[in-house]
Amino acid sequence: MADYSFGYGGIGSGLDISTIVNQLVAADRAPQNKRLNTLESGTKFKLSGVGSVSSAFNALKTALDGLQKVDALGARTVSSTMLSLGNGAPVTGTADAVLTPTAGRNTPVGSYQVDVHALATAHKLLGAGNAVGTTFGVGTLRVAIGGDSIDVAVKAGATLADIRGAINDAAGKYGLQAAVLTSDAGQHLSLGSAKTGAANAISIAVVEGGADLQALVEGLAEQSPAADARVSIDGLLTTSATNTITDAVPGMSLALRQTGVSRVEVKTDPAGSRAAVDGFVKAYNAALKAIGSATSYNAETKTPSSLTGDAQMRGAASQLRNVMNDLLGGLAEQGLDAKTLGLQTQGFPNPDGSLVLDAGKFNEAMAANPAKVIAALTDESGLAAKLNDVVKNYVGPDGAFTLRDKGLNAQLKDIGRQREALDTRMDAAAKRYRTQFVALDSLMAQMTSTSTALAQQLAALSAQTSNR
Structure with a gap:
């Protein structure tokens, strides 16, 4: 107041x-x-x-x-039973080593036989051995992954580690990973894709440069192919760039682990x-x-x-x-x-x-x-x-x-x-x-x-x- x-x-x-x-x-x-x-x-x-x-x-x-x-x-509830392994090994235990299924709401109820023919793999190339301290002349390498192509400049006197760094700097954002591995045979240039699937294959060529760069590129051999996963569900073949199948059965996802055959049960x-x-x-x-x-x-x-x-x-x-x-x-x-x-x-x-x-x-x-x-x-x-x-x-x-x-x-x-x-x-x-x-x-x-x-x-x- x-x-x-x-x-x-x-x-x-x-x-x-x-x-x-x-x-x-x-x-x-x-x-x-x-x-x-x-x-x-x-x-x-x-x-x-x-x-x-x-x-x-x-x-x-x-x-x-x-x-x-x-x-x-x-x-829905979902479960899987491993029927056989692709490598012919005997089936042991109750855990499914072939795949892991998940089912969302309204996934069609039923039993599905899933045959995993092949897993998706990432492309990988590995070069021949080079003596430690080997240097290379000036030049240009063209590397490609999937639909992307990038030119990589190599400076005069570059070591294998320098070439690795140049490739990573130029193409790393596209999923190309370069590394230098060491063995009894010397140092090896390794090129790998961060993504699996046939669409993510790697290629490399010499645009400009001498015989040393040409030998480096020609010495790269395929260690792992760029391949899609191949799966048959009730006899119907489907492929995937990754080892996760999401569009074959509505609402169901299959995480592939190795080749083999499993039976997946979806229930209410x-x-x-x-x-x-x-x-x-x-x-x-x-x-x-x-x-x-x-x-x-x-x-x-x-x-x-x-x-x-x-x-x-x-x-x-x-x-x-x-x-x-x-x-x-x-x-x-x-x-x-x-x-x-x-x-x-x-x-x-x-x-x-x-x-x-x-x-x-x-x-x-x-x-x-x-x-x-x-x-x-x-x-x-x-x-x-x-x-x-x-x-x-x-x-x-x-x-x-x-x-x-x-x-x-x-x-x-x-x-x-x-x-x-x-x-x-x-x-x-x-x-x-x-x-x-x-x-x-x-x-x-x-x-x-x-x-x-x-x-x-x-x-x-x-x-x-x-x-x-």
Whole structure:
């Protein structure tokens, strides 16, 4: 509260004018301030309730959006069994030494025989031995890898290490790696591709230079070819520049390790698919609980919650329950009742409309008829889509809860403006009271002065009379 003291005491009256003005203004402010405080606290209380329910509905919408995705219930498990090794070695142990498979959601379920004929390899060239300290004359080498060709300048007196450095500086960014290896035969120039596959072959030629550079290039022999991986999946041949096959079976990836034959099994994963439904059930129950908490009434303490008796909240809870009951009825008509699918509303002893999912029954339904369950829950006309249409009426830019939140915040801003107006009125009242009390003080000072003068005159008259 503002302090309206102005450092002026009642000189003529002896009154503490500042204190009196503050008390009068406080008395004037009290009823208006109480009204605004009550209105503000009530608005904030409602705003917190609407916010908690809105948050729960947004979480429900997120869960429903996830359930509507085409791969929401498409979780898969994948395993592989090694049948034979390409080198003829006996198969031992349970680990698959031929390949490692992974499967994404909605990978076609089935058994696939994978025959790895050859692995992808990186091209590598290795030169003949040169005596340590050998130098080369000036010239130009042209190296190529894949579709890229680069000229490399060789300075007069360059050593094998200098040539290696020049090649790496010019062609390293294209994936060409040069090195100098040492053996009993001397130093050897090694050129290798950082990438596997036939498309990444290396070549080198002398553009300019003498016989020494020509001998260096002609002495390079292939150590490892530039080759693609070759794999047959159920008899269909596919090639890859790398040892990872990703486009043969939708959603499945095969990391190749060595030649041989393996059988890959892709199965539905009911537990993995159930995660999306579990998330929806939890979010749905949380939305109902949020409304219940915001509208509850404590009979013992006679304390209402932020939205006790709120018609909008009662309507939202009722709509959720009614729509869900209709949707569960629709599932039952499709043969996916509570006994089959495992999804139902809470019964005795707490029939509050919340949902319960029996994991075992759901897993059995997914294993027995996954296409039917997926369609019933995730299709455009399925449970998730229909319930989501209801939830969208409450959240989002034009949702009922969103608009109400905006209205309550606007009300708080209006209360702030009323407080500013009240402060302005109280400042004016304080000025008015100060003016009046200062005038009163001045008048009382004049009256005191007059009284003193009269008293002095009367005393003088009395003294004159006594002397006679």
